[in-house]
Amino acid sequence: MNVYLALVRRELGGAFNSLTGFVVVAVVLLLTGYSLTDIIGKLNGGADDRPVVEMFYQSAYFWLILLPVTPVITMRSFAAEKATGTYEALMTTPVGDLQVVLAKFTGALLFFLLTWLPLLAVLAVLRQVTKEPAFLEPRATFGAFLGLTLMGSLLLSMGCLASALTRSQIIAAMLSFLMGVGLWVVSLRPEAAAADGDVFGRVADHVSMMRHMGDFARGVVDSRHVVFYVSGTVLFLFLTTRVVESRKWK
Amino acid sequence: MDDVPMIEVRDLTKRYPGRTAVDGLSFSVGRGEVVGFLGPNGAGKSTTMRILASFMPATSGTARVAGFDVFHQADEVRRRIGYMPENNPIHLDMRVREFLKFRARLKGLGWRRSRERVDTVLQQCGLMDVQRRIIGQLSKGFRQRVGLADALVHEPDLIILDEPTIGLDPHQIRAVRTLIKQLGERHTVLLSTHILSEVEMTCSRVLIMNRGRILAADTPQNLERHLSLDGQVVAEIAATPAAVREAFCDVPEIERMDLSAAEGEYTRLALTSKDGQDLRVVVSELVRANGWTLRELTRSKHSLEDIFVHLTKARKEDA
Helix, strand or coil: CHHHHHHHHHHHHHHHHCHHHHHHHHHHHHHHHHHHHHHHHHHHHCCCCCCHHHHHHHCHHHHHHHHHHHHHHHCCCCHHHHHHCHHHHHHCCCCCHHHHHHHHHHHHHHHHHHHHHHHHHHHHHHHHHHCCCCCCCHHHHHHHHHHHHHHHHHHHHHHHHHHHHCCCHHHHHHHHHHHHHHHHHHHCCHHHHHHHCCHHHHHHHHHCHHHHHHHHHCCCCCHHHHHHHHHHHHHHHHHHHHHHHHHHCC | CCCCCCEEEEEEEEEECCEEEEEEEEEEECCCCEEEEECCCCCCHHHHHHHHCCCCCCCEEEEEECCEECCCCHHHHHHHEEEECCCCCCCCCCEHHHHHHHHHHHCCCCHHHHHHHHHHHHHHCCCHHHCCCEHHHCCHHHHHHHHHHHHHCCCCCEEEEECCCCCCCHHHHHHHHHHHHHHHHHCEEEEEECCHHHHHHHCCEEEEEECCEEEEEECHHHHHHHHCCCCEEEEEECCCHHHHHHHHCCCCCEEEEEEEECCCCCEEEEEEECCCCCCHHHHHHHHHHHCCCEEEEEECCCCHHHHHHHHHHHHHHHC
């Protein structure tokens, strides 16, 4: 446990010691700020009975943050260590492979959640200005952050796998971005696809991040969604562990 | 436990696709030895070390560290090894003290113990003054010391250093060597290098490696002795070459004689003996008998460098 915590701390420290970490924080801050002005514009434009969190995740900004940011966070985790050689130093200490994978994933997830904190500030500002209790409504906010955590976990575990596969950070980022965008494209039109009734449509409906986020943002925690993200994350972390172990088979 | 050798390697082989990096290697290292792995680039030194540090498995053969198998009991082995990989990879974005503490925790030291040990190794490696500096801003010599401190921090029985002095300037090399010598007093050390003077100075035993095999294993002094039997004797004598040739041509022990003009009135004479005898006495007696002046009389010793070139070249010609 001690070793695990030391590793997580190192991961977080690494994120803040690098320029990349601050660039990520800055970009998320900028895009959240833009989305705030966007939402204000919409609210001024006329009646809209959607919850604000829903307006937010349905905007392009949300995906513009989520999809590119996760690969950038995880691209360092294994690829950079392999490139600089510290991977060898790490793997010759009495630390288990699984421990390393979990620590890297936890570090990435914590950093990811940290970058989303400004969203709370956005909602708080809106609530302050409009005196409308719907903003920052506890259940919806909790749902939205739970959804973010779950989606982030899945995307970050994909990123860990991509990073473990290569020693180039660029390739790692591209690979995990592709996986994320792939999932997102399937998520785009779930209702239309499901209406067709074919197998692909139903699968698309099941894995649709849009639909999941819709439920979460309304404060509905559907166990099917939770199971989907948790099992997906476990699968990708398992694959990552196998890739890390693979040096022992070569 | 004490009678178990620190390192025991038997028939170790590592094959990469299309290439055999280590080829049936067998050797053992006793406790308290400082052993140098010497060989040209690509001889299989790093691969052997990586296997010993249980970073990757061998294709066949066994390797044991302190009696533990490096593959099946990897954690036991790793706890006992302080390994500094090639090019000394360390986290350049961390501060010296922070890094060493992090590494101490990874190696299973508790909070209090890691603090004590970090203080000790900082002192031992002369890093006290830079402990709060960022590693990336330190000179290469200091970084190397940080790498050494990292290898030492959990008090391992065995220290494996892969090219510890590569890329350093002469002063830094000297400092690192002194440090390694000190380590040899309390730990078993296995280091690799392709710098010959380094093993001559720091190691009690040398393993000369080429193409994945050990060509010779002995103390540096013994290696020199064995191979200096065909040593040459060089003399500078104040006489004409013709006179010198005449005086020496009848000596039966001489196998080969080379004459050349030296500075001033002198002639430079280089003699090779037939069966490894020391020709210096013969030379001095003949010079005295002829009443010449002798300016120089030396027996050229083979340095480790000659031995190395000799052994690795012979191997190349075999292939």
